[in-house]
Amino acid sequence: MIRYDALDALPVRGALPALGDALEGHGTAVLVALPGTGKTTLVPLALAGLLDAGAPARRVVVAEPRRIAARAAARRMAWLLGEQVGASVGFTVRGERAVGRHTRVEVVTTGVLLQRLQRDQELAGVDVVVLDECHERHLDADTAAAFLWDVRQTLRPELRLLAASATTDAQGWAGLLGDAPVVEAAGVAHPVEVVWAPPARPVRPPHGMRVDPALLTHVASVVRRALSERDGDVLCFLPGVGEIARVAGQLGGLGDVEVLQVHGRAPAAVQDAVLTGGERRRVVLATSVAESSLTVPGVRVVVDAGLAREPRVDHARGLSALATVRASQAAGRQRAGRAGREAPGAVYRCWTEAEDARLPRFPAPEIKVADLTAFALQAACWGDHDASGLALLDPPPVGAMTAARAALAAVDAVDPSGKATRRGVRLARLGLHPRVGRALLDAAASVGDERAAEVVALLSEEAPREYGDDLVGALRTARRGGDAYAGRWRAEVRRLRAVATESTDAPAPGGPRPVAAGEDGVAGLVAALAFPERVAKKDGGSYLMASGTRAELSEASPLRGAPWIAVAVADRPVGKGHARVQLAAVIDEDTARSAAASLHSERQEVHWADGDVVARRVERLGAIELAVRPLRNADPALVREALLEGLREDGLRLLRWTPDADVLRQRLAFLHHHLGDPWPEVTDEALHARVDEWLEPELSRARRRADLARLDAGAALRRLLPWASGEAGRLDELAPERIAVPSGSRIRIDYGDPEQPVLAVKLQEMFGLQSSPEVAGVPLLVHLLSPAGRPAAVTADLASFWKDGYKGVRAELRGRYPKHPWPEDPAGAEPTRYTNARLRR
Numbered sequence: 119m120i121r122y123d124a125l126d127a128l129p130v131r132g133a134l135p136a137l138g139d140a141l142e143g144h145g146t147a148v149l150v151a152l153p154g155t156g157k158t159t160l161v162p163l164a165l166a167g168l169l170d171a172g173a174p175a176r177r178v179v180v181a182e183p184r185r186i187a188a189r190a191a192a193r194r195m196a197w198l199l200g201e202q203v204g205a206s207v208g209f210t211v212r213g214e215r216a217v218g219r220h221t222r223v224e225v226v227t228t229g230v231l232l233q234r235l236q237r238d239q240e241l242a243g244v245d246v247v248v249l250d251e252c253h254e255r256h257l258d259a260d261t262a263a264a265f266l267w268d269v270r271q272t273l274r275p276e277l278r279l280l281a282a283s284a285t286t287d288a289q290g291w292a293g294l295l296g297d298a299p300v301v302e303a304a305g306v307a308h309p310v311e312v313v314w315a316p317p318a319r320p321v322r323p324p325h326g327m328r329v330d331p332a333l334l335t336h337v338a339s340v341v342r343r344a345l346s347e348r349d350g351d352v353l354c355f356l357p358g359v360g361e362i363a364r365v366a367g368q369l370g371g372l373g374d375v376e377v378l379q380v381h382g383r384a385p386a387a388v389q390d391a392v393l394t395g396g397e398r399r400r401v402v403l404a405t406s407v408a409e410s411s412l413t414v415p416g417v418r419v420v421v422d423a424g425l426a427r428e429p430r431v432d433h434a435r436g437l438s439a440l441a442t443v444r445a446s447q448a449a450g451r452q453r454a455g456r457a458g459r460e461a462p463g464a465v466y467r468c469w470t471e472a473e474d475a476r477l478p479r480f481p482a483p484e485i486k487v488a489d490l491t492a493f494a495l496q497a498a499c500w501g502d503h504d505a506s507g508l509a510l511l512d513p514p515p516v517g518a519m520t521a522a523r524a525a526l527a528a529v530d531a532v533d534p535s536g537k538a539t540r541r542g543v544r545l546a547r548l549g550l551h552p553r554v555g556r557a558l559l560d561a562a563a564s565v566g567d568e569r570a571a572e573v574v575a576l577l578s579e580e581a582p583r584e585y586g587d588d589l590v591g592a593l594r595t596a597r598r599g600g601d602a603y604a605g606r607w608r609a610e611v612r613r614l615r616a617v618a619t620e621s622t623d624a625p626a627p628g629g630p631r632p633v634a635a636g637e638d639g640v641a642g643l644v645a646a647l648a649f650p651e652r653v654a655k656k657d658g659g660s661y662l663m664a665s666g667t668r669a670e671l672s673e674a675s676p677l678r679g680a681p682w683i684a685v686a687v688a689d690r691p692v693g694k695g696h697a698r699v700q701l702a703a704v705i706d707e708d709t710a711r712s713a714a715a716s717l718h719s720e721r722q723e724v725h726w727a728d729g730d731v732v733a734r735r736v737e738r739l740g741a742i743e744l745a746v747r748p749l750r751n752a753d754p755a756l757v758r759e760a761l762l763e764g765l766r767e768d769g770l771r772l773l774r775w776t777p778d779a780d781v782l783r784q785r786l787a788f789l790h791h792h793l794g795d796p797w798p799e800v801t802d803e804a805l806h807a808r809v810d811e812w813l814e815p816e817l818s819r820a821r822r823r824a825d826l827a828r829l830d831a832g833a834a835l836r837r838l839l840p841w842a843s844g845e846a847g848r849l850d851e852l853a854p855e856r857i858a859v860p861s862g863s864r865i866r867i868d869y870g871d872p873e874q875p876v877l878a879v880k881l882q883e884m885f886g887l888q889s890s891p892e893v894a895g896v897p898l899l900v901h902l903l904s905p906a907g908r909p910a911a912v913t914a915d916l917a918s919f920w921k922d923g924y925k926g927v928r929a930e931l932r933g934r935y936p937k938h939p940w941p942e943d944p945a946g947a948e949p950t951r952y953t954n955a956r957l958r959r
Contacts, residue, residue: 119200120169128156133303134164140299141165141246141278145270148291149282151303153455154413157282158182158250159194165246165280166222168199168206176245180225183256185211186380186407190393191250192216192225194413212549213609228258229549235265236499236546239273246278252291253283253448255511257484261496264508267295268500284452287480287511294509308458310420315340315466316473324425324442327689329361333468337423338368340466341401345375348464350418351400355453357425357442360583362403374398381405406449413459420457420465422450426481429488431518439689446481447474483512490514492551494522495531495538499546503536528650528716529556548617554578557648562618565640571614572597573644575607577686578614581701588676589641589686589703642705645684646713652685653710655742660696661685664710664717664740669697680704684713707744714739722749724756726764730823731757754818761820762809770802772826779832784869785853786835791872792896793852796840812837852894860886860949867893874899874914881910881927882938885947890916902927905935905953920945 125131130151140147151157162180167173182188192209199206208217209225217224226234228249234241241247249263263281270277281291281298292298322330337354344352356362362379369377380392380402392402392414402414406426426445445453450467457463467474485493493514497505503523505514526532531542531552538546545555554577561570576592582603585592596607646653654661654669661669661683669688671678677699687701711718717740724733733752737745765772789797798804809817816829839846856864861883868876875893878901890897890913902911902919911927913919924944932940941947 121198121200125156125160125163125169125198128160129305130155130157130160130303133301134161136299137161137280137301138164140301141280144296144299145275145277146279146295146298147281148288148295148298148300149280149303150288150300151282151284152305153284153452154308154459155303155305157284157303158191159198161280161282162223162225162248163195163198163207165248165278166206168222175222177243178223178246178248179231179241179244180223180248180250181228181231181259181262182225182250183228183254183259184407185214185227187251188225188227189214192223193393195223195225213606213613228256228262231262232258232265232496233547233549235262235269236496236543239265239269241269241274241277244277246280248280248282250282251284252281253287253452253480255481255483255485257488257490257493260483260485260510260512261493261508263294264510265500267509268507284455290511294511308460308462310454310458310462311464312454313464313466314471315343315421315468316470317468324357324444326441327358327360327439329357329425329442331364333423334361334364335368337421337468338365340421340468341365341369342372344419344421344464344466345372345399345401348419350461350463351402351414351416352419352421353402353404353414353417353456354421354423355445356403356405356423357427358405358440361423361425362405366403369401372401376400378402379404381407406445414456415460417456417459418461418463420453420463422453422465422467424450424467424469428482429484431487431489431521443482444477446478448480450474450477485510485512485514488518489551490518490522491525491553494519495526495542495546495552498526498532498536498538499543503532503538526552529553531556548614550574550578550614553648557644558614558618560647561640561644565643567615567618568611569640570644571611571618573641574614574648575610576701577645577648578610579603579606580687581607583700586676587672587699587701589645589701590637591676592701593637593641638704639709642684642703643709643713645686645703646705646709649684649686650714650717651740652688653705653714653739653742654683654685654702655710655739656681661699662742663697664714664742666741667697668695669699671699671702675699677702677704682707682710684710710739710742711744722753722756724749724752724760726760726767729764729768731760731764731821733757733760757821758818761817761826762806764823764826765809766806770805770831772823773829773831773834774827775831779830779835781855781869782832782835784872785849785855786838787872788869788875788896789849789853789894792894796843796845798838798840800835800838808838854893857891857893857898859883859891861951862949863951867898871899876901878903880905880907880951881931882950884916885941885944885949887949888917888945890914904931905938917945 137147137149149157162178163169165176166178167175180191182191188209188211192203192207195207196203203209204216204218205220207223208221210217210230211227212229247266249259252259266279270279279295281295288300292300317333317336321333341352341354356365359381362381366377366379376396376398378392378400381404400416424445425442426449427440428443430439430441454465457465497503497508502508523532523536526542529552530539531545533539545552548555548558550558554574558570558574572593576596581592585595596604651665652663654663663669663685669685677683682705683702684705685699685702688697688699690697720737723736724731733749735747735749736743783800786798786800790799812834816834820826839849856866857877858864859879863883865877865879874896875898877891877898881902884902890900892898897914899912899914900916901909904910910931911919911923928940937953939950
């Protein structure tokens with residue numbers, strides 16, 4: 119019996135006429151409705167014609183981002199109809215299905231919807247698709263929306279599409295769905311008071327998966343405060359399972375208050391208990407799964423830690439992980455709305471009002487930050503391998519798509535043009551990440567469906583930390599475990615065994631060899647097939663992965679000391695350059711070679727190391743050296759590149775630089791500085807850039823450092839002189855090595871400073887010269903020396919020095935060197951190199 123009293127109380131009922139008109143007239147619509155209005159439950163029932171005997175019967179598919187939300191929405195709609203799940207309303211999530219032949223509303227996860235679209239692009243028999251909670255911007259939801267729009271545009275213009283959310287970029291979604299009408303439903307009338315409850319002392323911001331324990335202690339204290347100040351149940355939002363467990367541990371001694379933990383890994387019984395209410399007052403500690411679609415009855419207070427988890431991918435290290443970030447303003451509104459669904463409530467926010475204004479408006483779209491390998495495969499199977507033709511709110515980043523296509527090519531999922539192969543289509547239909555799907559198919563062909571499915575099930579949903587970092591040990595724990603994870607694992611094994619049986623055929627080219635029957639061999643092979651770039655060899659105190667990233671095991675790990683491991687799960691701790699192994703299996707070198715065959719190479723490696731050319735023939739598995747042998751007859755081109763590398767690293771001083779060569783380089787630097795072309799630039803960078811012009815063919819004949827030391831740099835440098843223009847012949851004219859001074863001496867010019875060369879000459883030898891000497895129009899900086907060759911004065915204007923500076927210098931030098939001439943008028947005196955006595959003779 120339909121519960122009309124409960125249906126009539128849902129505020130979204132008032133928006134149903136406008137929503138119906140929008141879908142009938144335009145075919146698409148965007149529904150904006152605050153939490154608690156009934157958009158997830160009443161709207162699908164109305165669209166399916168289940169509430170009005172005269173309404174046309176339609177089949178409606180509702181896509182939810184999470185399994186817990188899909189099950190809960192189906193149960194709620196069935197309750198409103200007075201039926202059991204599986205009658206008029208059913209659900210399908212991975213590994214679980216409750217749908218009957220009379221089902222008109224089916225709630226599915228977005229992942230399940232994508233699988234159906236790949237099998238049946240027309241969605242035969244479906245009249246309306248509702249994309250619920252589209253504001254969360256999950257990658258599967260964005261992809262499904264793009265595919266559905268494509269279906270409507272090309273195959274089924276009668277298919278109706280509805281995007282629904284409480285807080286979303288309504289205009290963006292409307293534009294994406296062909297300028298769809300936006301329908302807004304009246305919100306819940308219950309007010310929610312905001313209480314700002316920041317920590318008394320600053321806490322460290324989140325980094326990676328780390329959350330400051332001081333913040334979690336503060337959140338627990340705010341929960342206690344809320345219990346004392348308010349009535350009703352308390353819903354507390356935390357970023358992850360670990361933080362929930364820590365806060366739960368600090369909430370002991372609450373008397374008659376029940377503490378419940380709800381997250382994606384929670385047992386179904388706990389999830390049901392949270393969603394059905396209880397007799398005692400409750401504190402529900404939840405991740406973001408409780409933000410949307412779920413009504414937790416009895417909640418009057420929300421405590422929000424202000425954090426969320428988002429995916430991040432480190433392409434350089436080949437690692438994907440979740441990162442803790444500040445929750446967006448949209449998430450904050452969603453969470454606060456949980457407090458006002460049934461009555462007036464309050465939200466305690468563990469940050470300041472000023473901070474709130476600086477938070478991002480919406481969460482980061484997953485397409486911008488996540489690993490796009492699965493998305494790229496979905497797009498390729500859809501027939502748009504670069505996703506350029508898909509209607510997406512945000513285009514996929516080019517770098518992430520390039521990495522994704524490379525990963526797909528490595529497992530033979532796409533061909534060189536980017537189109538999905540037959541194998542790629544099978545991988546897309548497994549409902550697994552392509553890497554793990556590849557492992558299932560290839561390992562099943564070698565070790566059987568059952569054993570392959572067991573290990574893949576562990577890899578497809580990360581095992582609890584208490585299972586340890588040994589994949590084989592985790593497998594044994596799951597087999598005998600009675601916890602919620604073990605239950606889900608067993609269900610997933612059954613599903614994977616079935617799809618492996620349907621899909622298994624010959625392994626891909628370069629696929630695995632048959633392996634021994636032992637569990638270590640099976641687990642290691644599956645992990646290596648899933649993550650070939652993470653096969654790792656012990657190297658000192660850590661492991662070097664084929665990707666080039668180093669990884670470390672914990673001190674207590676049973677895997678320590680194994681020569682080879684396959685790393686299934688790893689992260690990078692805060693402030694560390696190395697990865698930290700979370701889950702791995704022991705393998706042997708043969709398994710590593712087989713699973714990572716695409717990374718195998720054998721080539722000459724000639725480079726500059728420890729001050730000389732090192733030539734080796736190296737066999738590698740990615741970055742891992744398997745075998746190294748000295749190479750006596752290395753490729754001359756590689757030797758030349760190594761020598762150039764040495765000249766860049768250790769400098770051009772590796773060549774033979776005579777004093778004349780140094781002077782030539784200085785003279786050329788001077789001319790280039792003042793005259794420019796055609797005089798060459800002779801800095802290290804410029805000479806490296808023109809090495810083919812001045813250091814050949816000598817460089818091509820060199821084989822090692824000793825050969826470089828025999829190359830005459832000066833002779834080679836002369837090749838850069840402007841011979842073709844004839845200017846080379848003016849070198850001695852424009853930048854002479856020596857210059858004649860009034861005494862008749864020829865003094866060497868120091869070109870060490872290209873801005874202004876220096877002429878160091880005894881003062882008396884410059885008597886009679888009226889102005890400073892020049893080269894290439896540049897006055898020399900004259901260092902006037904005493905008879906003993908010591909500096910007495912410096913000038914670039916000799917005439918001014920004779921007039922103003924000489925008198926003081928003369929007084930000092932005359933007393934010190936009385937035997938030398940010190941005329942009062944140096945500009946008119948005879949220059950000399952001799953003493954007075956020598957002059958008189």
